Amino acid sequence: MAVKTATTAPKGAKPRKTAPTGAPQSPTSDKSAATATAKIVAKTVPIDRIDRDPTQPREHFDEGKLQELALSMKELGQLQPVSVRYNAATRRYILIMGERRWRAAQIAGLTELRTLVHHGIEDGDPETLAKAVAENVGRADMTPMEEAKGFQRLVEFGYDIEKVAAMCGKSASYVGWRIDLLKLSLPLQEALIKGHVPIGLAWYVANLHHDNQARFLGRWVRGDFATARDAEAFAQACRVEEERQSTQGSFFVLAEGVDEAGAAGAQGGLFGELELPAEERERIVSERKKLVRKIEQLGTAGTILAEIATMDPGELALLLGGAQGGVGGQRMRIDHLKDVAGKAVATLRQAQAVASVRAGALQIAPDAAADTASNAA
Known part of the structure; x- marks a missing residue:
């Protein structure tokens, strides 16, 4: 082929240039009959009829920032609508984008939300998931594991890594390295999420x-x-x-x-x-002595540099x-x-x-x- 919240590749890692083995190519642009008839309607919806999307990549939300947003919404009201899709079978609404606003609105005691309702979108629609991932990826409060899971779900839906990267405004290497983090054991994933292990180091350990x-x-x-x-x-x-x-x-x-x-x-x-042959052991001992003597000579260079460092410019x-x-x-x-x-x-x-x-x-x-x-x- 990296805790700092790294957006750069781990040093020494080899860039990932292709999608993982067996990864399908990007879905075609052909729409299903349901998607073809999709329409968007602005509507005020009761909060208790809106559910979070279980496929939403974000799982951790900063409670302090939620409280700040809740205070703002209580004082000024809702400034931006959330996006939801309508589920005709349950007659309920599922969030597409805006879960922070939805959570904060509940804390603020709001009973309704202004929404943009997307009709004709089925469960598991890859474009809906892509929008959710693209909206959240790179946010300071989105953990590397959340990014990794979001990218991986897009790959499972059929997008190759290059397409995922283009949709989310990242490099293919960035997406690949994030997906590699899914190889971490659960304790290490938790340590990474809590910031106890740097992301660059976590990538090496994941292997x-x-x-x-x-x-x-x-x-x-x-x-x-x-x-x-x-x-x-x-x-x-x-x-x-x-x-x-x-x-x-x-x-x-x-x-x-x-x-x-x-x-x-x-x-x-x-x-x-x-366990080596006698001749090879002799060679190792001889080379070891030579190398150690050379390293010991560095003391002279150190003395000279120390003298220069203390001289008047x-x-x-x-x-x-x-x-x-x-x-x-x-x-x-x-x-x-x-x-x-x-x-x-x-x-x-x-x-x-x-x-x-x-x-x-x-x-x-x-x-x-x-x-x-x-x-x-």
Whole structure:
């Protein structure tokens, strides 16, 4: 192929360019006989004859903002009509757009609402759902999971992801990433809704098996990760390990309660180093010593940079002004070091995640997993 309320793609994710496998193409523009005769009538309707649409993607409403809207409606009345459709079988009205106003009107004690009544619309009409999703998507108080469910329902109605994106004013990648969030376990969905997990991180975790999602959530809640970026790298490493072990006929499950110190002490054995041929072990030991020596030399660079950081700018200008390249040339050299250092930190973050995952991994053979399930039953 991301809590900030992200509208950007998770870093490192691959863009989704096509609809999910098997997704049908967009419905044709041909209308059914009922839809063809649809008409819209302005009408005042008793509130107690209006029902919410059970397919409405929004499920959470900010109570504080509802109270504010209710006070406004009590003082000024209803400023905009709501859209409803008439159900001839029940002789009741179902909301299409305007559920916030409907809820606030009830709080305000209003007994009637001005409506635009759509006749001839059947239950499950995809265009009606599309309007509801398009109206709500991107609102600050609409949760990522509500968006995901709304997008997924449109796909189930037959729209491909590109069409859904166009209707809702989003990119196809945005729609695809939101739908991917539906792979989250219920506890993680709840954590995302409440803002306890950043959306970018949630997307990476959604790619894990549910057992590992639960164990990951435990680590996140305990504060095992220094930053969200570290947590993302850990989730990515978990996914790679899941795929690696599945190709070997094993299941990968994160162990619980493994701290960083324990992981560091166990890395050699868990990486399988002792199982390698003697020649390969010798190579690893030799390369390890070389790399560690090089990293230790960074202390000299750090000392030089610390000295420059504390110098008087006027003195620096005097000393370096006559040097080749001048002050600007020396700054460019240090800027280059900063860029390379940033990339090195990112790579080390990923390496640390891989080490932590493998050190805290339980490898379960299929036969053992089957025996465990049988005993539990």
